[in-house]
Amino acid sequence: MHPILNDIRLVSFDLDGTLVDSVPDLAVAVDASLGELGLPAAGEVRVRDWVGNGSLKLMERALTFAQGGPPDRELLVRAHEAFLEHYGRDPGSRTCLYPGVRECLDALRARGLTLTLVTNKPFAFIRPILAQFGIDQHFSLCLGGDSLSQKKPDPAPLLHVAAHFDQPPGACLMVGDSRHDVAAGRAAGFRTLAVPYGYNHGEPIRDSQPDALVDSLAELV
Known part of the structure; x- marks a missing residue:
């Protein structure tokens, strides 16, 4: 298990550019x-x-x-x-799951971690995309960009998730591909982990200084 997960009880994932190439x-x-x-x-x-x-x-x-x-x-x-x-x-016919995602989600759920999804994509499109890959049941809560009045990089969605499951932010991890994910996680008091293969406006995600960086989510487990 990756050391970033030590004492982590809840993991929030971004969707586009992190779990799927949409x-x-x-x-x-x-x-x-x-x-x-x-x-x-x-x-x-x-x-x-x-x-x-x-x-x-x-x-x-x-x-x-x-x-x-x-x-x-x-x-x-x-x-x-x-x-x-x-x-x-047609929100998903050309969309694909990134390598290592399924293995990561399966292993984290098997270890009893609470998995959530926090994306800026409109909520209506989340479930159809997750369902087509058979990973919709992995997430205990999903928030879209229109679920609350604020969205990432505002920390509000992550704080909402932590409060919903009665977890302190220090026991939570934000996993994403962009500076907005890292900024939201940092502002919420979450640990942050980033992947370099997604969408970050052409900028290296390393420049945002996440707490950890992995080439594949399979490295988490």
Whole structure:
């Protein structure tokens, strides 16, 4: 067992870029939404650098790219509604589970740790994606970016999770792929562990100074 888990009783995982590579499906929905507005497609490579702050921010970044400047509120709302519709039709057919994830979740659950999911993805899309990989039953609580009034990097979702299970933050671990995960975990008083293969706006996650870094979640167990 990785030493970061010593005395840890609850582990919160990020979803996109940590457990699953969802960018192929996100990019299809982004580009379909831009196309409805007569704007050029962004493409998967660009979308990969835009993920991490929720779907509204994703579409704001896409529109800023497509029209060469920040969108007004009306356009952003229209584009976001289109994105939710397109993504909701098919949130997972191109999404894949990262290597080592299933082994990690199975082992942590077998050891009696409480596993939770804290993502900035809208809540409605969480369960279908987890279910298609058969890992939905691993998590005792899931929070989306719209579950509370705040989302990562605000520590509120993590503090909510800790309080829900009556655990002190010092007995909790945040696992993610981006600076937002590390910042939220640190602010909440959680230990932090990061993976380098996800989405961090093109920046090395090591620069965010997580408490630990692993190349695969299989290294946790």
